[in-house]
Every structure is written in C-alpha cells, then in structure tokens.
Amino acid sequence: MSGYGEGKGVSYNSYLKVKELKELQLCLSDPAHHDEPLFIIIHQTYELWFKLILHELDSIVKILEDTDLDDAKIWQANFYLKRVVAIQKHLVNQIHILETMAPKEFLGFRNHLNPASGFQSSQFREIEFLGGMKDTNMLKYFSHEHAAVVDLQKRFDSHSLHDLFFKVITWAGFKPVMDKETDSEEEKKNKLEQRVQEIKKLYDQAAKYPHIYDLAELLLDFDEGILLWRKHHATVVERIIGFKQGTGGSEGVAYLKSTWTKKCFPELWQVRTYLEI
Ligand code: HEM
Known part of the structure; x- marks a missing residue:
C-alpha cells in the first residue's frame, strides 16, 4: 500500500515546478547580501502577477472585440475584470x-x-498599452530586447480597453466621437468632452444598462489600481533612496510622481464632475 506522495502521478512539487522556481533567485552581490533575495523575489512575484493580469485582459479584449456582442458577454468580461482588480489590490499591498x-x-x-x-518591465508597459496608455517613447528602453519590442508593438497596434469600452457603449446606442491621429490638440480636447457627456448619459440611466455601468466602474477600478500602485511605489522608493537618481537614468522620485497624471480612462474620471442627483 502506498502512502501520500509515493505514487507515480503528479505531485505538488512536480506540478508547480518548485525546484526550478527556487533556482531562479540568483544574487549578483558576492557574498550574497542578506536583502537581495527579498529584492529579487518581490520583483519576480510582481512579474508573475503581471503575467496573469495580461492573461485575463487578453480574454476580456477577445470577448469585447466580438462583433456579436450581448449582455452575457459583457457580464463575462466583468467577471474577469473583477479578478484583475483583486490582483491589483494585492500588488499595491505587496x-x-x-x-x-x-x-x-x-x-x-x-x-x-x-x-x-523598472523602466525595462515590458509586462508593466504591456498592461499600460492594453489599458490605453500607449506611448511609443517607452519602446526605447527595450532596444536591447527585440522580443519585448515585438510584444509591445503588437499591443500598440491592437485594440485597447479604452477603444473597446467605447465600442461597447456605441453598441448600446450612445454616440461617442473618437480621436483621429490627425486631430489637433483642440479637436482632441473637444472630442474628449463630448465622450464625457455620452458617459454622463450612461451614468444617468445606470439601471437600464447594469452590465455596461459595472464595466465602466470596473475599468475605473483598474485605472485606479495602476494609479495607487504608482503612488505607493513612489512613496516606498522615496523612503529607500530619497531623491537619488534612478538606475534607469531618470530623476527618480520626481519622475515617478510625474506619472501620477497618466490615465487609461480620463473620461470616466471626468464624468464625476458633471453628475447631479
Ligand atoms: C528598492 C525598491 C525599488 C526602488 C528603489 C525602485 C526605484 C525605481 C525608480 C527610481 C524608478 C524610475 C526609473 C529609473 O530611473 O530607474 C522606478 C521605476 C519603476 N519601477 Fe521601481 N523601484 C523599486 C521597486 C520596484 C518593484 C518591487 C517593482 C515591481 C514591479 C518596480 C517596478 C517599477 C516599474 C514598473 C517602473 C516604471 C514606472 C513608470 O515608468 O511608470 N519597482 N523604480
């Protein structure tokens, strides 16, 4: 009679590749500094969660890209988005x-x-691009990694959550006007204001569009999740290195604070200002 773990089937350690996982923390300091494993493991766990976030977001994009959209599909997208937001809360705490x-x-x-x-975290940039914060200037940090540039370029050329949210509300009968590449700054500003007013109509009739309203609020949670991570990261960085320059060559904390204005869904933030009882 065999006891637990003695059979030939899969085991906890073999399934999860624990042995291989434990071999991936290679310190550069020699002798290894006591705190370097903490530094490596925290970054590696972030990258693993980023991988799962991208996996969930890819499914959401696929669902919302469907030309035959319906309420059940939007509900399914929301279901996955809730998981993304739960992971983001964990990432802020971590x-x-x-x-x-x-x-x-x-x-x-x-x-x-x-x-x-951290400038070179391609998965972090993929999440930004997927959300709608597309900035080709970021590609310069990956000149040494062709595969990362290819992945990012693919994200750049694909639908973002921002594009798809407006596709969904158009499907529901709203009439948001989207930017064109050739638009002037003034035209972009006017179109953004027009989209805010379309979203206001949605928020004024939330009960009529429950799944789309939930989608909007979950996308705002997602945007807020990135922002809260930025704020906590910058605060921890200030606590550890003060105002020293970053290893990536930026001004450090001053640069990190400058990213707090970045948003995937400026319209969802701005609509608050116009809501009335
Ligand atoms: C001791 C801990 C840390 C310090 C001192 C630190 C410092 C910095 C600094 C100074 C920057 C600005 C870019 C540069 O010049 O290098 C940066 C960017 C970044 N760091 Fe960290 N960091 C730390 C931990 C982490 C952790 C745990 C993550 C997890 C993923 C992370 C992810 C990032 C990302 C994604 C960026 C790019 C942010 C952006 O451009 O918006 N950092 N970090």
Whole structure:
C-alpha cells in the first residue's frame, strides 16, 4: 500500500515546478547580501502577477472585440475584470514588504543592479498599452530586447480597453466621437468632452444598462489600481533612496510622481464632475 506522495502521478512539487522556481533567485552581490533575495523575489512575484493580469485582459479584449456582442458577454468580461482588480489590490499591498528593507541595506547591493531598472518591465508597459496608455517613447528602453519590442508593438497596434469600452457603449446606442491621429490638440480636447457627456448619459440611466455601468466602474477600478500602485511605489522608493537618481537614468522620485497624471480612462474620471442627483 502506498502512502501520500509515493505514487507515480503528479505531485505538488512536480506540478508547480518548485525546484526550478527556487533556482531562479540568483544574487549578483558576492557574498550574497542578506536583502537581495527579498529584492529579487518581490520583483519576480510582481512579474508573475503581471503575467496573469495580461492573461485575463487578453480574454476580456477577445470577448469585447466580438462583433456579436450581448449582455452575457459583457457580464463575462466583468467577471474577469473583477479578478484583475483583486490582483491589483494585492500588488499595491505587496510593495510595502519592501519597507522592511533599510536604505543602507539596499545601498549594500544597489550598485550591482545598474543600469537595470523598472523602466525595462515590458509586462508593466504591456498592461499600460492594453489599458490605453500607449506611448511609443517607452519602446526605447527595450532596444536591447527585440522580443519585448515585438510584444509591445503588437499591443500598440491592437485594440485597447479604452477603444473597446467605447465600442461597447456605441453598441448600446450612445454616440461617442473618437480621436483621429490627425486631430489637433483642440479637436482632441473637444472630442474628449463630448465622450464625457455620452458617459454622463450612461451614468444617468445606470439601471437600464447594469452590465455596461459595472464595466465602466470596473475599468475605473483598474485605472485606479495602476494609479495607487504608482503612488505607493513612489512613496516606498522615496523612503529607500530619497531623491537619488534612478538606475534607469531618470530623476527618480520626481519622475515617478510625474506619472501620477497618466490615465487609461480620463473620461470616466471626468464624468464625476458633471453628475447631479
Ligand atoms: C528598492 C525598491 C525599488 C526602488 C528603489 C525602485 C526605484 C525605481 C525608480 C527610481 C524608478 C524610475 C526609473 C529609473 O530611473 O530607474 C522606478 C521605476 C519603476 N519601477 Fe521601481 N523601484 C523599486 C521597486 C520596484 C518593484 C518591487 C517593482 C515591481 C514591479 C518596480 C517596478 C517599477 C516599474 C514598473 C517602473 C516604471 C514606472 C513608470 O515608468 O511608470 N519597482 N523604480
């Protein structure tokens, strides 16, 4: 009679590749600094969660791209979006584990990381691009990684959640006017204002469009999730390196704070200003 784990089938460790996983934390400091495993593991776990977020977002995009849209499909997209938002809440909390690392401890191995930087997290940029924050300037950080440029370019050329949200409300009968590449700044500003007013009509009749209203609020949660991560990350960075320059060559905290204005769905933020009882 065989006991637990003695059979030939799959085991916990073999299924999850725990042995291989444990071999992936290679410290650059020598002898390895006590806090470098923390630094590596926290980044690796972020990248794993980013991978899952992209997996969920890809499904959402596929659902919303469907030309034969219906309420059940929007409900399914919302179902996956709720998972993304739950992961983002975890990601905001997780950054605080880094606060247990004293600034002097970090300096003990920081010089080994130069010039690697969070700037080069291609999955983070993919999430931004997928949301709608598309910026080709970001591609320059990946000149050393052809595969990352290919992935990002693919995201750049594909529908974003921003595009698809407006596709959904158009399907429901609203008439948002989208930007064209050739539009002037003034035209873009006017069109954005027009879209805000279309969303206001949706918010004024939320009960008539429950799944689309939920979609809008979940997309706002997603946008807020990115923003809250940015704020907590910048705060932890200030606590650890103060106003030192980043290893990626930016001004550090001053640069990070400048990203707090970035939004995937400016219309969903702005509509609040116009709502009345
Ligand atoms: C000791 C901890 C950390 C420090 C001191 C730090 C510092 C910085 C700095 C200074 C930048 C600006 C770019 C540069 O010049 O390098 C940056 C960007 C970034 N970091 Fe961190 N970081 C830390 C932890 C993390 C963690 C745990 C993640 C998890 C993914 C992360 C992800 C990113 C990302 C994605 C960016 C790009 C942000 C953007 O351009 O909007 N960082 N980091």
